[in-house]
Amino acid sequence: MSTDKYSPTLKEFAVFKKGSQIIKSELNSLLQLGVERLHFGMNQWNNYDNKSSFIITEPPYPYNEKNLYVNASNNLWYETIWSFPSLDEIYYQTLLNEIKNHQVTENFNFNKGIVYANLGVAQSAQMKLDEGFANILKALIEDSGYSKYDLFKRDLFTQFENRYVKVKLNEMISQLQLEITSPSEQFIENFLNFLNDDQRVFFDYTFSRIIQNVKIWKEKNNKFTANRLLAYTQDLCLFTEDFLKSKISNSILSHRRYWDLKNLITQEFSRVDLRNCSANTMSDFDRILTSNMSSQNQPEKCLRILLSIRNYASHNVGVGTNTNYFYANYDNILLELIRAMCFVILLN
Numbered sequence: 618m619s620t621d622k623y624s625p626t627l628k629e630f631a632v633f634k635k636g637s638q639i640i641k642s643e644l645n646s647l648l649q650l651g652v653e654r655l656h657f658g659m660n661q662w663n664n665y666d667n668k669s670s671f672i673i674t675e676p677p678y679p680y681n682e683k684n685l686y687v688n689a690s691n692n693l694w695y696e697t698i699w700s701f702p703s704l705d706e707i708y709y710q711t712l713l714n715e716i717k718n719h720q721v722t723e724n725f726n727f728n729k730g731i732v733y734a735n736l737g738v739a740q741s742a743q744m745k746l747d748e749g750f751a752n753i754l755k756a757l758i759e760d761s762g763y764s765k766y767d768l769f770k771r772d773l774f775t776q777f778e779n780r781y782v783k784v785k786l787n788e789m790i791s792q793l794q795l796e797i798t799s800p801s802e803q804f805i806e807n808f809l810n811f812l813n814d815d816q817r818v819f820f821d822y823t824f825s826r827i828i829q830n831v832k833i834w835k836e837k838n839n840k841f842t843a844n845r846l847l848a849y850t851q852d853l854c855l856f857t858e859d860f861l862k863s864k865i866s867n868s869i870l871s872h873r874r875y876w877d878l879k880n881l882i883t884q885e886f887s888r889v890d891l892r893n894c895s896a897n898t899m900s901d902f903d904r905i906l907t908s909n910m911s912s913q914n915q916p917e918k919c920l921r922i923l924l925s926i927r928n929y930a931s932h933n934v935g936v937g938t939n940t941n942y943f944y945a946n947y948d949n950i951l952l953e954l955i956r957a958m959c960f961v962i963l964l965n
Contacts, residue, residue, distance in 0.1 A: 644704070648711055651690045655712055658686035659719050659727065671726040676762040683728040683760075687712065691731060705739035730759035734771070741777045744829055746822050749777075754818060769809075769817060778809070781825045789955050798959055808962050816860065823852040831947065843936035843944060850954070851930030854878070854923055857958050861885065864964045878927050882920050885964055889917045894924040902929045903942040910946065910953070919957040922950060 625633075662668050662685065669677040676683065684691065694708050713732050720726055737752030753774060769775070783805055790801045798804040809817060826849045834842045858878045862870070865884060870876065879891050896902040905925050912918040939945055 644707075647694075647698075648708065651693060651708060651712060652715055654689040654693065655687060655715055656719070658689060659716070659723075662686035662727070663723060663725050670724075671728045673759060673762050676728070680760075680763045683763075684731050686727060687716070687732060691735070695735070699735075702739045702742040706736060706743070706745075709736035709739060728759055730756045732756075733759060734774075738774070738777060741781075744825070746825060750818055750822050754814075757814065769814070778821055781828070782821050783809075785828050786824065786955070789952060790959065792952060793956050793959065795956070795959060797963055804962075811962075812860075816856070816863075819852075820856050823849055823856060827853060827951065831951075834944070834947070838939045838944075840936060843938070844934065846944070846947065847930050847934075847936055850926055850951070853954055853958075854927035854930070857923060857954070857961055858927065860958070861961045861964075864961065878924055882924060886916060886920060886960075889920050891921065891924055894921055894928060896925065896929045897933075899933075899935060899937045899941055899943075902933075903937075906942045906946075906950065910942075910949065916957065916960045919953040919960065922953045923957040926950075926954070 671677065671683070690712055694705070698708075699705055709732055713729065713736060716727055716729055716732065733752045734756035737749045737754075737756060739749075740746075740752065741749030743749075769778075783802075786805055787801050790798050790804065809820075812820065827846070830842050830845045830849060834846060858881060861878075861881045862876060865881065869884065873880065879894070882889060882891060894905065896905050902925070906922065909918060909921045909925060912921070937944055943950065
């Protein structure tokens with residue numbers, strides 16, 4: 618059998634080569650124009666308008682002036698091209714590098730909040746969450762002197778949170794059919810707004826990673842994704858533990874030098890039986906989960922599952938396969954973890 622028919626032709630190569638040269642040339646032209654307008658803005662801001670070097674803790678000018686030096690570069694891209702995340706990342710990373718270089722050579726600081734924010738959102742849209750969330754937080758830090766401006770309420774962040782967190786979380790909470798969480802959209806909004814900045818970013822990141830890895834796992838089981846699912850699920854348990862701790866008064870917390878999840882659950886859910894929630898091996902883990910998932914007693918069921926996963930995943934990196942209960946029934950287990958989180962949310 619001839620394999621030539623599976624190979625591209627010279628004509629097809631020529632079309633792709635010409636097209637790639639055009640794309641590269643046009644992109645370089647756009648990057649060059651954006652950088653030129655940025656340098657013009659920085660030069661005007663620094664040397665002609667005689668603006669002060671930016672200080673995060675004591676902003677020397679109003680919020681609506683902080684981006685003037687970069688407005689042209691930002692608006693040219695944002696109003697015409699924005700929504701191609703990989704290209705957006707290249708553009709705003711280029712601007713950020715130019716600003717940082719200028720700051721070093723001129724010993725002059727600019728507010729980089731909008732550049733960090735756009736870069737972070739572009740990265741997050743590609744599920745580059747480590748870089749993306751870090752840059753979103755850097756934007757928050759840059760603008761922290763303007764305390765009334767909340768990044769978590771800006772479209773730059775909420776567009777990501779709405780798409781990757783709220784929609785799926787709403788679907789899952791609706792499945793639980795808990796009357797006390799209805800309407801679920803408002804319940805989720807109140808929950809997220811109650812969190813501090815650290816908790817909100819941690820939850821959004823962890824939840825998004827879980828949903829991403831569930832899709833990967835279902836497409837093709839593999840040990841790496843099995844490991845990531847276990848690790849991110851452990852992080853979700855850690856979040857719920859931290860959130861539960863924040864619901865308990867300092868006067869009560871001061872009674873103990875150290876609080877673990879079992880102590881915290883016992884404090885707030887005193888009737889829950891938490892015996893036999895530890896596993897050393899995957900087979901033990903399967904047995905405990907199988908037993909807990911068969912229970913009809915809530916909130917004991919979901920809280921026992923929460924503690925069992927927290928205990929096992931905190932001390933084991935060995936993973937199983939789709940024949941193990943944890944992976945074979947992961948969707949239902951995740952629902953129980955969300956149920957446990959809802960019970961914690963509803964604590965006074």
